[in-house]
Amino acid sequence: MKLNIRRLVFDFLIFGTGLLLSTAQVKANEADTLSNKSEQPEKKEAFKPGEIIFEHIGDSYSWPIATFKDVEVAIPLPVIVYSKTSGVHVFFSSKFDHGHASYQGLEIAKEGKEKGKIVEVQPDGTTIKPIDISITKNVLSLFISLGLMLWMFISIARRYVREPDKAPKGLQSFLEPLILFVRDDIGIPSIGKERHEKYMPYLLTVFFFILINNMMGLIPIFPGGANLTGNIAVTMVLAILTFIITMVSTNKGFWVHIVNTPGVPWWLKLPVPLMPFIEFSSSIVIRPFVLMIRLFANITAGHINVLSFIMLIFIFGAMKPAIGWSFSPFSVAFVVFIYFIELLVAFIQAYVFTLLSALYFGMAKEESHH
Numbered sequence: 001m002k003l004n005i006r007r008l009v010f011d012f013l014i015f016g017t018g019l020l021l022s023t024a025q026v027k028a029n030e031a032d033t034l035s036n037k038s039e040q041p042e043k044k045e046a047f048k049p050g051e052i053i054f055e056h057i058g059d060s061y062s063w064p065i066a067t068f069k070d071v072e073v074a075i076p077l078p079v080i081v082y083s084k085t086s087g088v089h090v091f092f093s094s095k096f097d098h099g100h101a102s103y104q105g106l107e108i109a110k111e112g113k114e115k116g117k118i119v120e121v122q123p124d125g126t127t128i129k130p131i132d133i134s135i136t137k138n139v140l141s142l143f144i145s146l147g148l149m150l151w152m153f154i155s156i157a158r159r160y161v162r163e164p165d166k167a168p169k170g171l172q173s174f175l176e177p178l179i180l181f182v183r184d185d186i187g188i189p190s191i192g193k194e195r196h197e198k199y200m201p202y203l204l205t206v207f208f209f210i211l212i213n214n215m216m217g218l219i220p221i222f223p224g225g226a227n228l229t230g231n232i233a234v235t236m237v238l239a240i241l242t243f244i245i246t247m248v249s250t251n252k253g254f255w256v257h258i259v260n261t262p263g264v265p266w267w268l269k270l271p272v273p274l275m276p277f278i279e280f281s282s283s284i285v286i287r288p289f290v291l292m293i294r295l296f297a298n299i300t301a302g303h304i305n306v307l308s309f310i311m312l313i314f315i316f317g318a319m320k321p322a323i324g325w326s327f328s329p330f331s332v333a334f335v336v337f338i339y340f341i342e343l344l345v346a347f348i349q350a351y352v353f354t355l356l357s358a359l360y361f362g363m364a365k366e367e368s369h370h
Contacts, residue, residue: 049311057227057303058116059138061093061108065222072098075222077140081106083120083130093134106130138234141226145213149205182207182354190358199361202245206238207354214299214346218339229349230300232292239292242357246287249364258283287360291353298349302342309335 063075076094083089086105095103099110102121109119109127118134119127135143156172168176182204187196216224228234258279309331316323 049315053304053307053311056307057230057300059136059231061096061134061136063137063140063222074098078135079118080133081118081130137226138228138231141216141228144223145209145216148212149208179204186355186358190355191362199358203354203358206357207350210353211346211350214349217299217303218342218346227300227303229295230303232296235292235296239288242291242360243288246360246364249361251365254364291356295349295353298345302345305338306335
């Protein structure tokens with residue numbers, strides 16, 4: 001455990017130092033460019049920490065590593081788009097020169113509602129959005145986490161088959177307590193001992209998927225750093241999967257409970273179906289929506305907190321460089337503190353999502369009320 005903490009702090013310091021140096025270098029180069037354009041003093045472009053933060057937590061067509069002297073170091077990713085006018089385009093994102101160039105009539109939009117997305121420029125200057133199935137940073141992070149999960153669980157499953165009577169060791173000894181935790185403290189209490197087994201594959205998958213991606217998002221260097229579980233599309237898919245399994249698991253008593261809630265006065269059911277509307281909204285609409293928003297908001301907020309404390313160095317430095325440098329030790333200390341909190345949040349969010357899913361599966365079968 002001590003070695004992991006040291007490695008985490010070391011990785012963070014590399015990330016923080018690289019971010020500080022690269023951002024400072026970019027700002028210095030911008031200042032030089034402005035001074036070379038005209039001898040007259042010009043107003044410098046305002047420092048925009050919000051854009052930098054949302055650029056780091058957002059998705060992209062390449063995997064940024066660092067910036068050195070106006071040279072952006074990034075891992076190019078495959079771009080795969082289909083346009084009705086020009087057909088299929090397959091190439092690496094390096095052709096876009098980090099969003100500064102167009103290629104085969106395609107470019108990354110810099111403004112408007114399609115900002116950050118690939119658009120096709122028409123001869124009249126207008127743009128249309130093609131069908132985009134590119135391997136973006138979040139998609140690659142998804143593949144990496146899935147590959148990691150398959151490797152972990154297939155390897156320990158083979159060991160259980162090969163040596164069923166031996167004590168667990170290595171990765172097996174680390175994962176077994178977590179698997180038993182999900183089964184004994186989430187699945188059985190929430191669903192019941194008789195019914196929990198058929199839901200365990202999904203509960204274990206969603207728990208480790210969220211946990212692994214939360215942890216990978218805290219690693220500031222490749223293959224970490226992607227904000228996958230802070231992407232609302234990913235959390236929406238997870239919530240929809242929980243919703244579908246819940247609906248498939250319902251029985252007649254569940255729907256009777258919604259339409260004719262027992263113990264509720266008749267005037268809340270007729271003539272205006274107030275209680276059926278509330279029960280339907282809470283059971284069908286609000287539950288998956290809350291699952292989606294809770295995970296997305298908590299993980300995204302953690303990334304924003306870390307980056308905000310780093311941006312404070314440059315905000316104070318814009319007023320006076322000495323203030324920025326003097327504030328940097330306090331900013332880095334707060335970031336390290338938040339990192340340790342985020343380690344706890346990574347586990348808590350995986351636990352909460354899995355627990356709520358199990359509770360919804362357990363409540364899908366209601367006993368009939370007479």
